[in-house]
Amino acid sequence: MSDPVTRFEQGLARVTDAFGPAFAEAHDEQDLRAANARFAGPQGELTALMKTMREVPGDRRRELGKSANAVKQAVAEAFELGLTRLAQAARDAELSAPALDPTLPGRGVRPGRLHAITRVRHELVDIFASLGFDVAEGPEVDLYDYNFDKLGFPPDHPATDMQDTFFVTREEDGEPATSLLRAHTSTVQVREMLRREPPFAIISPGAVYRRDDDATHSPMFFQIEGLLVDQDVSFSELMGVLTLFVKRLLGDDVPVRFRPSYFPFVEPGGEVDVGCTLCRPWADGGAERSAACGVCKGTGWLEVLGCGMVHPVVFENVGYDPEKVTGFAFGMGIDRIAMLRYGVPNIKLLYENDIRFLSGF
Numbered sequence: 001m002s003d004p005v006t007r008f009e010q011g012l013a014r015v016t017d018a019f020g021p022a023f024a025e026a027h028d029e030q031d032l033r034a035a036n037a038r039f040a041g042p043q044g045e046l047t048a049l050m051k052t053m054r055e056v057p058g059d060r061r062r063e064l065g066k067s068a069n070a071v072k073q074a075v076a077e078a079f080e081l082g083l084t085r086l087a088q089a090a091r092d093a094e095l096s097a098p099a100l101d102p103t104l105p106g107r108g109v110r111p112g113r114l115h116a117i118t119r120v121r122h123e124l125v126d127i128f129a130s131l132g133f134d135v136a137e138g139p140e141v142d143l144y145d146y147n148f149d150k151l152g153f154p155p156d157h158p159a160t161d162m163q164d165t166f167f168v169t170r171e172e173d174g175e176p177a178t179s180l181l182r183a184h185t186s187t188v189q190v191r192e193m194l195r196r197e198p199p200f201a202i203i204s205p206g207a208v209y210r211r212d213d214d215a216t217h218s219p220m221f222f223q224i225e226g227l228l229v230d231q232d233v234s235f236s237e238l239m240g241v242l243t244l245f246v247k248r249l250l251g252d253d254v255p256v257r258f259r260p261s262y263f264p265f266v267e268p269g270g271e272v273d274v275g276c277t278l279c280r281p282w283a284d285g286g287a288e289r290s291a292a293c294g295v296c297k298g299t300g301w302l303e304v305l306g307c308g309m310v311h312p313v314v315f316e317n318v319g320y321d322p323e324k325v326t327g328f329a330f331g332m333g334i335d336r337i338a339m340l341r342y343g344v345p346n347i348k349l350l351y352e353n354d355i356r357f358l359s360g361f
Contacts, residue, residue, distance in 0.1 A: 125203065144177070
C-alpha cells in the first residue's frame with residue numbers, strides 16, 4: 001500500500017484532472033452545483049482528502065497543504081466561471097428567442113374564495129341565527145373543569161385520558177390548574193351559563209382537538225354546538241329545531257332520523273342521522289349505490305350530530321336550579337357537514353390545501 005504522501009498527491013491529481021471536464025459538462029445550474037459539491041462540498045473529494053492530512057509526515061504538511069489550497073482555489077474559480085457561463089447562455093437564449101408581443105391580452109387574476117369549511121360555517125351560523133340563536137366564542141385552550149367536570153363527565157371517562165385529549169398543563173405537575181386544547185366547544189356553553197341568566201339560546205362555532213385520525217376524523221377539526229335554556233323546554237322542540245336545520249341545509253328531500261344515545265351532559269340523549277348525500281339511497285337506484293358507498297358503509301345513513309336535554313347536574317354545576325329551568329343542547333362537526341354538502345370522501349382533502357381540490361367549490 002502506498003504511503004500517506006503518495007496517496008495525498010494522487011488524490012490531488014485526480015481532483016485536478018476531473019473538476020474541469022465535470023464543470024464543462026454541466027448543462028444547468030443544478031448540474032454545476034452538484035459537480036461542485038462532488039469536489040468541494042462537505043462530503044466532497046477535497047474535503048475527504050484534507051481529513052487525511054493528519055497522516056502526512058510533519059515535514060511535508062506545509063508543502064501538501066499549499067498544493068491542496070491551490071486546487072481548492074482553482075475549483076472555486078472554475079465554479080464561478082461556470083455560473084457566469086450558464087447565466088450568459090440563458091441570457092443569449094432569451095435574447096435570441098421570438099420577440100414578446102406586448103399587445104397580447106394579460107392573464108386575468110382569478111378571484112379568491114372562502115374555504116369550504118368557512119363557507120359551511122357561515123351557512124350554519126346564518127341558519128341558527130335566523131332561529132334566534134346568538135353566537136358565542138371562547139378560548140381554544142381551556143380549563144379541565146370547563147371541559148369535563150362542570151359537564152358531568154365522570155373522572156374515569158375515556159375522554160379524560162391523554163390518549164384521547166391534548167393536555168397543556170396538569171395540576172399534579174405543580175401547575176395552577178389543568179388545562180387542555182378543548183375537546184368540544186361545550187366549554188363555551190359552560191362559560192355562557194356562568195355569566196348569563198335564562199332564557200337564552202346560543203351557538204358556539206370553533207376549532208376543537210382530539211386524538212382521532214382517519215377518513216372521517218382529524219386531530220383538529222371545526223365544531224358548532226348549540227344550547228337553549230328556558231322554562232318548560234321539551235325534546236320535541238329540540239327535534240323541531242334540528243329537523244328544520246337539516247332541511248334548510250341539505251334540502252327538503254333528505255330524510256332525518258333520531259335515535260337514542262348516551263352523552264354524560266344530557267339526559268335523555270340522542271343522535272341525528274341524515275340520508276347519505278353521496279349515494280342518496282332514497283332516490284331512484286339508491287339502494288344499489290348505497291351498497292357500494294364507502295362513506296356510509298352501505299347503511300344509507302350518516303351520523304351528523306349528537307343532542308339531548310341538558311342534564312340537571314350540569315345546571316347544578318353552573319348555579320341554575322334544575323327544578324326551574326330546562327334546556328337542550330346539540331353539537332356537530334362542521335367538517336362532516338362540509339363533506340356531506342360537497343360530497344367529499346376524505347376529511348384530509350379539506351386540509352391539504354390542494355388548489356385543484358379547493359377550486360372545485
